Amino acid sequence: MPESLRLERLTLAIADLPPYLAGVRLVHLSDFHCDGVRLSPRLLARAIALTNELQPDLVVLTGDYVTEEPEPIAVLATALQGVRSRAGTYAVLGNHDLLYPRSRACIAGALQGAGVQVLWNEVAYPLGPGLAVVGLADYWSPQFAPAGVMGTVPLRVPRLVLAHNPDSADALTPWRVDLQVSGHSHGGQVVIPGLGPVVGLVKRGRTWLPQGVARAVPLLWQDWFDVVKDWRRSAGLHTVGNNRLYINRGLGTYWPGRWFCPPEVTLLCLESR
């Protein structure tokens, strides 16, 4: 079932956020999968137009710009040049942006050329010293190493962490993370309202069945099973230790489509606490 783009709005109180940043507006986009198949040009154009209508102070992107070969990033990078915000666009890469040896350089280079700042275990202060924006290497890459960069941010400074894979939130509990934004799960794409993503229900159901019966369960969802550790944490706002995690359902769509899981543009408004 094709579903139309949905705007999600959240207001979050952030400790130590300086008064000059109260009410700051962030737009979060994720999981484009620009490959000629999984993201329609119309949806991409609508997502960018909606982003601009929201007049954000900052735009953040959490990876999976392409699906396999990196070259389609040229199309997406051109489109992203149309994104407008006061302090720019900051991004991290996802697992699909690292599939080939040339992928990382190709994708990061195209994004940088379009004015998007790509963070790879780096911190930036696009809104001034009162809010750190930390961008991590993808959790599934050997370069995922939060310790060095998290340790460089002064303790009293609130942090927004960009990390493609929401499972990385468990590894970040030793540090203060006021808000982590992630994607990767696509929200499970096929969701039964009130019960959650079908992939999670099938995965959990298989563990309850006797092995012989479990083997007979159709393997339709097998490729999805381990995308995230626990599908109950695959979209929306969650608490992980002392930290908060927001998971965006993404824009691109894999077979067999989306059901009660529309592609998403997120507006995050930060308030002082």
Ligand SMILES: [Fe+2]
């Ligand atoms: Fe993805």
